[in-house]
Amino acid sequence: MAVIGLSLILASVVYLIVRPPPWFATYFLSWRQPQIEGPAPNISDKISPWREGGRADGRRSTSLAPGTKSSKEDRDKVAMPPPPVTAASDIVVLEEKQHGKKGMPPPPVIAAPSISTPKKKKSATLPMPPPPIPQPLQVSSPEPPGEQTTPKAGATNISTLVPSFNLEEPTSTSTSSPKPATSASPAASTLMPPPSRPLPRAKPPTLSRFPSGSGTSSSSSLTPGLGPAGPAPPRGSYVPARGPGTSTLAPPPTHTSIPTKSRQVTLQPGRSPLDWARISSGPTADLRNLPPSTPYLKITRSQLKQMSGRKGTDVWMALNGKVYNIEPYKEYHPGGIGELLRGSGKDGTKLFGEVHPWVNYETMLQACLVGVLVEENDVKGSMDEMD
Numbered sequence: 390m391a392v393i394g395l396s397l398i399l400a401s402v403v404y405l406i407v408r409p410p411p412w413f414a415t416y417f418l419s420w421r422q423p424q425i426e427g428p429a430p431n432i433s434d435k436i437s438p439w440r441e442g443g444r445a446d447g448r449r450s451t452s453l454a455p456g457t458k459s460s461k462e463d464r465d466k467v468a469m470p471p472p473p474v475t476a477a478s479d480i481v482v483l484e485e486k487q488h489g490k491k492g493m494p495p496p497p498v499i500a501a502p503s504i505s506t507p508k509k510k511k512s513a514t515l516p517m518p519p520p521p522i523p524q525p526l527q528v529s530s531p532e533p534p535g536e537q538t539t540p541k542a543g544a545t546n547i548s549t550l551v552p553s554f555n556l557e558e559p560t561s562t563s564t565s566s567p568k569p570a571t572s573a574s575p576a577a578s579t580l581m582p583p584p585s586r587p588l589p590r591a592k593p594p595t596l597s598r599f600p601s602g603s604g605t606s607s608s609s610s611l612t613p614g615l616g617p618a619g620p621a622p623p624r625g626s627y628v629p630a631r632g633p634g635t636s637t638l639a640p641p642p643t644h645t646s647i648p649t650k651s652r653q654v655t656l657q658p659g660r661s662p663l664d665w666a667r668i669s670s671g672p673t674a675d676l677r678n679l680p681p682s683t684p685y686l687k688i689t690r691s692q693l694k695q696m697s698g699r700k701g702t703d704v705w706m707a708l709n710g711k712v713y714n715i716e717p718y719k720e721y722h723p724g725g726i727g728e729l730l731r732g733s734g735k736d737g738t739k740l741f742g743e744v745h746p747w748v749n750y751e752t753m754l755q756a757c758l759v760g761v762l763v764e765e766n767d768v769k770g771s772m773d774e775m776d
């Protein structure tokens with residue numbers, strides 16, 4: 390049984406070597422990949438680089454590893470040096486063409502910078518001249534120009550087509566700008582400027598955190614869709630002021646108003662506005678301190694001036710052309726007797742309007758109406774009665 394098993398294993402190994410399935414080549418190449426990515430192989434090696442190490446995309450390759458039978462057969466069948474390729478994706482097409490049509494020369498392609506210069510001695514035995522092989526950009530050919538037997542594309546042509554860059558640190562004396570130095574010819578550098586190395590930028594300004602406020606509003610987490618400040622506070626609620634410099638907005642308006650000192654005085658008991666309304670209202674109320682049958686009088690300014698309360702007289706005041714006896718109202722005036730007497734014996738319309746224009750004096754002083762203010766010429770006597 391052991392012999393049979395070993396025989397089967399040996400047969401399987403031999404079969405894999407002779408006719409490797411596609412998956413075997415894939416796994417084998419993936420295992421070989423680290424070795425392929427090493428230094429660029431030389432054309433003098435037994436295995437051509439464009440068939441062995443060109444698979445950078447990991448796709449299935451028909452080329453086999455060195456040492457296998459198929460790879461040796463391929464080496465023998467290859468009658469020309471392998472053309473360099475431009476990209477790994479092109480290798481698939483090239484290899485498929487190569488396997489399908491062995492006798493067809495490979496199309497000329499542009500060499501990638503990582504591919505070394507193939508040897509020209511081997512290509513001299515080719516039945517057909519190989520396509521122009523561009524010289525790699527960064528790898529200089531050790532061969533003298535005189536030994537070249539095959540047409541070869543000049544390095545300057547490639548350099549004018551494909552710019553190359555040296556990723557190493559610049560060794561030039563230019564210390565001000567750390568731009569990457571190009572190793573290609575000056576003509577190449579004029580076609581396309583190398584990508585500038587990202588300069589160390591200044592640190593972007595960081596926005597200060599929105600003040601979380603004090604007390605219960607200590608959460609600074611952002612709510613998606615609600616902005617950095619979160620949901621808007623309820624209307625009329627207190628919003629803490631932001632720190633200085635965090636916002637150019639004006640601070641929230643304060644609803645504090647300048648407290649105005651009330652000039653109202655403490656009235657004596659029984660002298661409230663309600664008490665005045667009670668005694669002054671009604672159709673029969675008469676507080677003029679005149680005889681009951683006395684009609685309304687025509688009062689001149691000079692006559693009004695004599696009724697200022699001095700010399701024991703009542704206090705009269707003119708408001709908007711009407712003369713009132715404010716003597717009984719003095720103790721009911723919320724602003725005090727002194728304030729009320731500022732308009733005694735004269736026209737107090739302006740003064741009244743400056744203090745409390747909203748006060749309905751006509752209704753309040755209806756029982757105190759004495760007469761009307763007239764011009765001096767309209768008065769015949771000292772205090773003529775109105776018609």
Ligand code: HEM
Pocket residue numbers: 650651652653715718722723724725728729730731732737740741744745748749750753754
């Ligand atoms: C022209 C002379 C007058 C002066 C200088 C005067 C002055 C004042 C002042 C300083 C106050 C206090 C205002 C305050 O609380 O801030 C006041 C209140 C008041 N005065 Fe006069 N007053 C005059 C005439 C009158 C007259 C003729 C009446 C009515 C018939 C009157 C009715 C009142 C009333 C009802 C208040 C309370 C107003 C309120 O609380 O809003 N005043 N007065």
